Amino acid sequence: MLPNSNLDIRYMDFNEQTDREEIYSKPVRAGKRTYFFDVKSTKGDDLYLTITESKKRFRDDGTFFYEKHKIFLYKEDFEKFAEGLNDSVNFIVSKNEGAEPISGNEVNTVESNQSASEWSNVDFEDLDGNS
Secondary structure, three states: OOOOOOOOOOOOOHHHHHOOOEEEEEEEEEOOEEEEEEEEEOOOOOEEEEEEEEEEEEOOOOOEEEEEEEEEEEHHHHHHHHHHHHHHHHHHHHHHOOOOOOOHHHOOOOOOOOOHHHOOOOOHHHHOOOO
């Protein structure tokens, strides 16, 4: 806590946070990318989720490396994050089906029994020229 301040600022060394013990890990291969959903524990034994996108990239000399992007998601944000993700996925699904977008209060999880053919093939490289 800073002297004479009501601000509670917490700093955590990035390496300390990324080296926390993994409690659960779920890799998801999706085309050229792999997503890792890793459950980890803080020093206070609170669980949090890291979502990592990993993509194989090649250097000019032909060697490769993995480009990674990571999101840290804490339990107090799970509900809002899931709601935003669900809204966005349902919006895309409804647009692809020609239906009106589903409003935030009417969102239901996309049915898990949908086949892959019902989804459009979205290439994220088309969305961002830097990928």
